[in-house]
Amino acid sequence: MVNYIIRRIGYALILLVLVSFVSFAIIELPPGDFLTQKIEQLRARGDRSAEQQVETLRKRYGLDKPFLERYVNWAVNFLRGDFGESFEFERPVSEILGARLGYTIILAIATTVVTWALAIPLGVYSAVKQYSIGDQIVSVISFIGLGMPGFLLALIILYIAVIVFNQDAIGLFSPEYRDAPWSVGKVLDLLSRLWIPALISAVTGIGGLVRIMRGNLLDTLGQPFVEAARARGLRNRTVIWKHAVRIAINPLVTILGSDVFPSIVVGSSLVAIVLNLPTIGPVFVDSLRKLDMYLAGTCIVFLTLMLLIGNLVADLLLAWVDPRIRLE
Amino acid sequence: MTLTAQETAPTTTDGREVLLEVQDLKVEFNIRGGVIKAVDGLTFDIKRGQTVGIIGESGCGKSVTARAILRMVPKPGRITGGRILYYRRPRHPKPGQPQDLQVIDLTTVDPDGELIRQIRGGEIAMIFQEPMSSLTPVYTAGTHINEAVSLHRLLPLKKLGDQMAETIMAYRHVTREEAREIAVQMLRRVGIPKPEQRVDSYPHQLSGGQRQRVMIAIALSTEPSMLIADEPTTALDVSIEAQILDIMRELQRTANMAIMFITHNLGVIASMAEEIVVMYMGKQVERAKVVDLFYNPKHPYTKALLQSVPRLGPKTGQRLASIEGMVPDPLNLPTGCVFHPRCPAFMPGKCDKIVPRWNQVGENHWARCLLYEE
Ligand SMILES: Nc1ncnc2c1ncn2[C@@H]1O[C@H](COP(=O)(O)OP(=O)(O)OP(=O)(O)O)[C@@H](O)[C@H]1O
Ligand SMILES: [Mg+2]
Numbered sequence: 001m002v003n004y005i006i007r008r009i010g011y012a013l014i015l016l017v018l019v020s021f022v023s024f025a026i027i028e029l030p031p032g033d034f035l036t037q038k039i040e041q042l043r044a045r046g047d048r049s050a051e052q053q054v055e056t057l058r059k060r061y062g063l064d065k066p067f068l069e070r071y072v073n074w075a076v077n078f079l080r081g082d083f084g085e086s087f088e089f090e091r092p093v094s095e096i097l098g099a100r101l102g103y104t105i106i107l108a109i110a111t112t113v114v115t116w117a118l119a120i121p122l123g124v125y126s127a128v129k130q131y132s133i134g135d136q137i138v139s140v141i142s143f144i145g146l147g148m149p150g151f152l153l154a155l156i157i158l159y160i161a162v163i164v165f166n167q168d169a170i171g172l173f174s175p176e177y178r179d180a181p182w183s184v185g186k187v188l189d190l191l192s193r194l195w196i197p198a199l200i201s202a203v204t205g206i207g208g209l210v211r212i213m214r215g216n217l218l219d220t221l222g223q224p225f226v227e228a229a230r231a232r233g234l235r236n237r238t239v240i241w242k243h244a245v246r247i248a249i250n251p252l253v254t255i256l257g258s259d260v261f262p263s264i265v266v267g268s269s270l271v272a273i274v275l276n277l278p279t280i281g282p283v284f285v286d287s288l289r290k291l292d293m294y295l296a297g298t299c300i301v302f303l304t305l306m307l308l309i310g311n312l313v314a315d316l317l318l319a320w321v322d323p324r325i326r327l328e
Numbered sequence: 329m330t331l332t333a334q335e336t337a338p339t340t341t342d343g344r345e346v347l348l349e350v351q352d353l354k355v356e357f358n359i360r361g362g363v364i365k366a367v368d369g370l371t372f373d374i375k376r377g378q379t380v381g382i383i384g385e386s387g388c389g390k391s392v393t394a395r396a397i398l399r400m401v402p403k404p405g406r407i408t409g410g411r412i413l414y415y416r417r418p419r420h421p422k423p424g425q426p427q428d429l430q431v432i433d434l435t436t437v438d439p440d441g442e443l444i445r446q447i448r449g450g451e452i453a454m455i456f457q458e459p460m461s462s463l464t465p466v467y468t469a470g471t472h473i474n475e476a477v478s479l480h481r482l483l484p485l486k487k488l489g490d491q492m493a494e495t496i497m498a499y500r501h502v503t504r505e506e507a508r509e510i511a512v513q514m515l516r517r518v519g520i521p522k523p524e525q526r527v528d529s530y531p532h533q534l535s536g537g538q539r540q541r542v543m544i545a546i547a548l549s550t551e552p553s554m555l556i557a558d559e560p561t562t563a564l565d566v567s568i569e570a571q572i573l574d575i576m577r578e579l580q581r582t583a584n585m586a587i588m589f590i591t592h593n594l595g596v597i598a599s600m601a602e603e604i605v606v607m608y609m610g611k612q613v614e615r616a617k618v619v620d621l622f623y624n625p626k627h628p629y630t631k632a633l634l635q636s637v638p639r640l641g642p643k644t645g646q647r648l649a650s651i652e653g654m655v656p657d658p659l660n661l662p663t664g665c666v667f668h669p670r671c672p673a674f675m676p677g678k679c680d681k682i683v684p685r686w687n688q689v690g691e692n693h694w695a696r697c698l699l700y701e702e
Contacts, residue, residue, distance in 0.1 A: 228462040231398055232476045232546065233449035236440055243464045323530045324465055 008315070012308040016301065020078075023300040024071050024293075037291070038087075074297065084294030088287065093298045097280055103172060104279040106190075107272075108263040110198040111205070116256070119206045123213025124245055130218060138210060145207030151270035154200050158274065161196070171276050172197075197275055201268045205259070209252065216248035223247075250322045257314025261306040338415075344375040347415055347554055347586050348397070348452075353435075354409035355389070355396050355610075362659045366392040366405065368610040371686065372603075374554065377584040381601030381618070383591055383633070385655060389610040390590045391457060394556045397588075398448050399439040407435050416451065417553075419482075450480030453547035454556040459540035459563055463531040469542045470527035473511035473549050477502055480550035481510065514545035518575050537568035544572070548579055554586040561596065573600060594633065598622060603692075606630050609656060609666045612686070616693040626695040628673045665698060673699060 039054050058064050062073055074084060083093035122142070126135045171178065172193055177186045220226065221244050229243040230236075269281030276282075280299065287295035319325045338346045355367040367389040374380045382390050395401045397412055412434040437444045448454075453476075456462045463472060482499035483506070502510065508527065515523035518541040531539060540560060547555055557576065561569035573596065580587055589600050597604060597618070604621045606614040606629065614627040625631045632652070653670030656662055662669050668679035679698055687700045 224456055224458040224461045225464045227400065228454075228456055228543070229464065229475075230400060231448055231454045231456070232472075233445045233447070233479050234475065235445065246466060247464065322466060324532045 005312070005316070008312050012312065015308060016304055017075075019304040020075060020297070020301050021071060023304075024074065024297055025067075074294070078298070078301065083298040086287070086292050086295040088290055088292045088295070093295050096283060096295065097298065097302075100278055100280045100283065103277065104281070105264050107172075107194065107197060107201075107277065107279055108260060110194050111201040111263065111268075112256075112260050114195070114198045114202040115205045115209065118202060119209035120213055120245075120249070120252075122206070123210045124217060124240070126210065126214040127217035127221065127248075128240060135214075139214075142207035142210040145203045145205075146211070147207075148204065149270070150200055150204040150268045151274050153203060154197075154271045154274040157196060157200060172278060197271055197277060200271050200275075204268070209255070212252060212255070213248065216251060217244060220244045220248040250318060253317045253321060254311075254314045257310040257312075257317060258307065259310070261310030261313070262303055264306055344378065345415065346373050347376045347378075348588075349373040349413040349415075350393075350397070350410070351413065352410040353393065353396060353412060354407065355392050355401055355405055356408045357405045359404055364658045365610045365661070366658075367396065369686075370410070370605075370607070370612045372605050372612070372615055374586045374588060376553065376586055377580070378603070379580065379587040379589055379601045381589045381591065381597035381604040382607060383594065383597055383604060384607035386592070387609075387655065387658065388607040390607060391558055393607075394454060394558050394588065394590060397434060397556065398452060398454060399434060399437060399444050400448075411435055414447070414452075416447075419451070419551075446480070449476050449547075449552070450550050451552050452554045452556065453550060453552040455540075455543045455547050455558065455560045457559045457562065459543055459560070460536055462543055463539055465531055468528050468530055469515065469534070469545075470508060470511045472542065472546050473514055473527075474504075474507040476546050477507045477510050477549050481507075510549055511545075514549045515542070517579065518542070518545045518548075519571065520545075537564050537572070540564060540568075540572060541575070544575065544579075548583070548585075551583060552585060554588065555580075556588045556590070558590045559592065560589075562592065569596070576600070606633070609658065609661060611666055611696060613667065613697070614693075614695045616690070620690065620693050624690070624693075626689045626693065626700065627667075627697045628671045628699075629667050630695075632670075632672070665696075675699075 038057070039051075042053065062070055065073070077084065081094070083097075085091065086093050086096055089096055122138050126138045129135050172190055173186065174189050174193070177189045180186055221240075223244075226239060226244050229239045234242075269285045271277075272279045272281040273285065283295065284299040286292070287299065338349070350370055350372050353367055353370040354365070357364040357366055370389075370393060372380060382393065384390055392401060392405065396407055401407065414432045414434050416430045416432055418430070432443070432447075434444070434447075463469070478501055481502050483502055485498040485500045511527050512523045515526055520526050520538055520541050526534070526538075531542075534542065540563075544560070555576075560576070561572050564572065576587065577600070579585070587600070589597065591597050601618055604614075604616060604618055605612055606621070606627065608629050614621065614625065614630045616624075616626075621630065622634065625634055652672070656666065656669065662680065664678075664680040664682055665671070665684050668674050671679065674680075675698065682698060684696045684698045685701060686694055686696050689695045689700050
């Protein structure tokens with residue numbers, strides 16, 4: 001078991017290095033870099049000292065060095081906790097991301113809780129009452145959720161909130177609390193608004209989960225051990241939850257791990273952009289667009305890291321909930 | 329629904345009490361292509377402590393009959409006729425409740441209700457056809473037994489110095505420790521080595537034979553009045569089959585439990601059952617004491633079945649060899665006697681026109697065949 005974990009971590013590290021290298025390369029792929037754009041700007045303004053300014057900047061960021069050296073430099077600094085500086089914000093990447101990390105985590109957790117708290121019972125209901133009206137309604141809704149992009153739903157909800165209810169749904173705080181220090185009121189305000197983005201992400205995430213849960217449970221309900229449990233005289237509810245759902249839910253554990261951890265870094269970026277949420281997602285998308293390579297690179301590395309952690313956690317969870325799975 | 333409460337159940341000449349009486353049972357599956365009459369007019373009874381065998385080819389309705397008794401016929405299926413009378417002796421009589429024999433028509437009981445749940449597993453236990461997958465993979469053998477025991481086993485609540493032990497009417501559920509104790513005992517009784525350790529084994533850690541023993545242990549842990557064993561040994565190899573049959577016989581003797589033993593295997597049934605019901609395409613074609621059936625079969629189908637058993641050699645564990653002709657489509661049953669297209673004694677103009685009745689052809693011996701009419 002311990003060996004297995006160590007081996008997994010080893011593989012994860014190798015993968016992480018590869019991903020960081022590839023992402024670094026991809027970030028540099030487009031012709032020019034952030035500074036090329038800057039030079040253009042300065043030139044356009046007719047700034048004489050532009051060339052010189054740019055040269056110093058180039059030196060400072062090491063952009064004059066060969067690619068491999070730049071990568072190694074970046075990677076070594078990264079390990080020391082220095083993720084570089086954002087060109088765009090002209091502040092350390094760690095500061096930018098750090099400020100947004102808290103909200104991103106809160107939102108990721110809220111989304112996960114809402115998604116799972118809705119998806120599992122709906123999937124179970126759908127399977128137990130297969131072909132009933134309720135099942136059909138749930139199926140239609142989950143297909144809509146599957147098919148509709150989150151940002152579209154965000155726009156619709158935004159429209160309804162602003163136009164119909166005349167309430168602003170942008171941001172995680174009401175204006176009066178936005179820059180206020182933390183207080184009970186601020187927490188309540190956060191909670192009262194958190195459900196909107198959480199629900200939006202949940203609705204789009206729920207469709208798939210409901211379908212998977214329904215399908216798994218239908219398969220499981222047809223298994224002999226379910227009938228055998230019923231023949232022991234157990235209540236239907238006990239048979240369904242203790243014997244069928246308990247088995248049908250195992251594969252979903254994998255999804256839990258590989259979904260939640262990455263969403264801590266990026267979440268649903270597009271929804272966050274539409275709703276103007278102070279999470280990492282929008283910054284990440286923006287950094288990619290603007291070739292803000294240290295910021296983008298850091299996001300990608302953390303995203304990969306979370307994905308790897310998520311998968312490892314999912315596997316360990318699965319081994320824990322299902323005695324048939326042995327980790328050697 | 330309880331029809332009546334009475335003092336005694338019908339008894340046989342040898343004075344044994346009837347436990348379960350199936351009368352003209354009909355079960356149908358309404359599927360897209362039409363109606364499958366999975367069970368069509370089944371009549372037999374089981375006495376306390378008796379073993380009745382049900383045999384017939386695959387698809388003849390054996391498992392459906394078993395499920396009908398427990399009211400567990402799966403969805404498009406429905407009981408469409410007949411009665412299943414269960415003569416119930418309360419095992420844990422409580423003050424203020426009827427203590428004498430109850431007659432319950434199981435076909436009218438709510439299939440999700442409290443009553444049937446008490447009966448299922450507690451009074452009529454069932455072992456299913458698929459031993460390999462009848463245990464929930466994430467629970468240990470002990471957990472399974474525990475589940476049945478804590479639902480159905482009640483212990484008398486003895487007060488210290490109580491003079492009238494017979495009048496004790498209060499019961500309590502078993503505790504966790506007691507349930508575990510019972511689980512270990514049961515595993516030992518069904519011949520599982522090191523039961524103290526095995527009680528904590530998960531299904532995947534057990535062999536097929538062991539899993540089937542665990543199934544038997546679960547079923548018998550509640551001390552039921554009747555066990556329905558649906559081909560309990562078909563999936564196992566012959567030596568393990570023999571051991572399991574021995575265990576069942578042994579436990580039956582000590583607990584006076586009735587068994588409804590379903591099988592394809594004539595060799596097995598000869599060694600287990602007292603009375604045999606032969607089914608063909610949902611119909612009961614013959615019913616007799618085991619000796620009469622083997623030495624003096626009446627129905628051509630039974631005769632064909634017996635001929636298809638290999639005579640030589642000690643291997644009684646073989647499955648039935650096939651009988652001439654094709655098994656008919658259950659949606660398109662032949663007219664008249666359903667067996668006529670395959671019957672060696674086919675009487676043209678008669679068997680394909682007239683539906684045979686259930687004729688008594690000897691003492692305790694019935695057959696559904698036109699050879700024995702008029
Ligand atoms: N869930 C179901 N849906 C539709 N038809 C069914 C269903 N279950 C059983 N049947 C039909 O009922 C008939 C009897 O089936 P049953 O399972 O009782 O056969 P069996 O005698 O137990 O056969 P085997 O020896 O193969 O177990 C079959 O014709 C089958 O097609
Ligand atoms: Mg069967």
